[in-house]
Amino acid sequence: MKVSMSKFSLNSFSLEGKVAIVTGANQGLGMAYALAFAKAGADLYVPHFTDDIEDIRSLIEQEGRRVEFIKGDLTDRDYVQKVVEGCIECYGKIDILVNNAGASFFADFLDYPDSAWQKIIDINLNSVYYLSHEVAKKMVERKSGKIINIGSALSFTADKRCPPYAAAKHAILGLTKAFANELGEYNIQTNAICPGFLATDVNKELRADKAFYDKITNRIPAGRWGELFDIMGAAVFLASSASNYINGTFINIDGGFTTTL
Numbered sequence: 001m002k003v004s005m006s007k008f009s010l011n012s013f014s015l016e017g018k019v020a021i022v023t024g025a026n027q028g029l030g031m032a033y034a035l036a037f038a039k040a041g042a043d044l045y046v047p048h049f050t051d052d053i054e055d056i057r058s059l060i061e062q063e064g065r066r067v068e069f070i071k072g073d074l075t076d077r078d079y080v081q082k083v084v085e086g087c088i089e090c091y092g093k094i095d096i097l098v099n100n101a102g103a104s105f106f107a108d109f110l111d112y113p114d115s116a117w118q119k120i121i122d123i124n125l126n127s128v129y130y131l132s133h134e135v136a137k138k139m140v141e142r143k144s145g146k147i148i149n150i151g152s153a154l155s156f157t158a159d160k161r162c163p164p165y166a167a168a169k170h171a172i173l174g175l176t177k178a179f180a181n182e183l184g185e186y187n188i189q190t191n192a193i194c195p196g197f198l199a200t201d202v203n204k205e206l207r208a209d210k211a212f213y214d215k216i217t218n219r220i221p222a223g224r225w226g227e228l229f230d231i232m233g234a235a236v237f238l239a240s241s242a243s244n245y246i247n248g249t250f251i252n253i254d255g256g257f258t259t260t261l
């Protein structure tokens with residue numbers, strides 16, 4: 001027993017020498033995961049959809065870490081393959097994958113366009129499957145890896161006007177369990193982070209709607225929306241060897257939101 005305990009040290013939270021892909025890390029929550037990893041010692045590979053990459057570049061470089069970028073649409077199967085090949089070309093390996101990129105489209109349910117259903121399922125669910133599947137092949141070769149999928153409070157609940165988002169985020173938890181089952185024997189752990197309501201640029205308009213803002217805030221036992229800082233510790237933990245016996249589960253980062261009526 002004593003021998004087992006002596007294996008633990010705070011170094012097990014370090015990501016020194018690790019290489020992490022964080023999709024969509026050029027903005028929002030993805031930027032926070034990437035910066036947390038850099039602070040813990042990892043180098044980054046960032047697939048991005050829009051051109052705003054200078055902020056994340058300077059944040060990572062200020063930490064003395066390397067960051068490389070590849071632009072494209074993750075719903076494009078060829079690009080997914082290029083992301084994996086590009087990371088291997090730059091760094092020779094992939095230790096950590098965070099499937100962060102996501103999107104929503106709001107419209108009244110009875111008029112909800114089939115094209116939007118397809119698009120939102122493609123980015124929030126299908127691209128997660130395809131990229132993880134390709135990355136897993138590389139991780140299996142090295143018998144080591146961490147896959148972190150991003151769920152949501154809408155992995156457990158649903159709201160109006162964006163049915164595919166709730167469907168995809170529920171499915172993310174199923175996919176996380178499936179990957180855990182398939183890949184656990186290769187020392188690859190797959191878990192999910194489910195952020196609640198975090199104040200980002202994306203939900204600026206929603207927060208300006210006082211009725212909505214109050215409805216959500218009143219349901220959060222912490223009494224406030226989350227900040228980017230709030231998601232960083234759990235991400236490092238799930239990416240590090242400190243969580244090696246945790247596989248196929250999720251961490252809610254929501255100030256208690258999902259525990260309330």
Ligand SMILES: NC(=O)c1ccc[n+]([C@@H]2O[C@H](COP(=O)([O-])OP(=O)(O)OC[C@H]3O[C@@H](n4cnc5c(N)ncnc54)[C@H](O)[C@@H]3O)[C@@H](O)[C@H]2O)c1
Pocket residue numbers: 023024025026027028029030048049050072073074075099100101102103123150151152153194195196197198199200202203
């Ligand atoms: N902000 C929140 O409160 C919150 C809560 C729960 C879950 N989430 C989830 O966290 C993740 C990040 O959310 P965010 O708030 O930072 O949003 P965001 O819009 O700021 O970031 C999403 C990222 O995904 C990228 N992206 C969108 N479509 C893409 C495509 N087709 N191909 C490649 N990249 C694409 C965007 O360019 C962007 O970089 C998403 O999965 C989201 O569902 C966010």
